[in-house]
Amino acid sequence: MEDLMEFLEERSQQSKKVKLWVDVVIKPMFITMAYIRAEREGNWLLHLAAFRQMIPYFFAAGHFNLCAVRFVLSPFNGETAPECA
DSSP states (O other), rough: OHHHHHHHHHHHHOOHHHHHHHIIIIIIHHHHHHHHHHHTOOHHHHHHHHHHHHHHHHHOOOOOOTHHHHHHTTTTOSSSSOOOO
């Protein structure tokens, strides 16, 4: 996965059109796939990592209620899942 991201970054520097596709389509799709994988597997750390990567897209889309979750998650280090009441 890291090799693919490095390749995409190299190609993004060569062409504005490729940069647009990588930034607007490919990266968000990878984040979405990671989030779905975390939900299906019950992987809390992957869930947090994917959600944190989604936050800039929430800001860009104007979903400020979801952006506020960042401040709730920021002191949480992600070592264990929180207890459900």
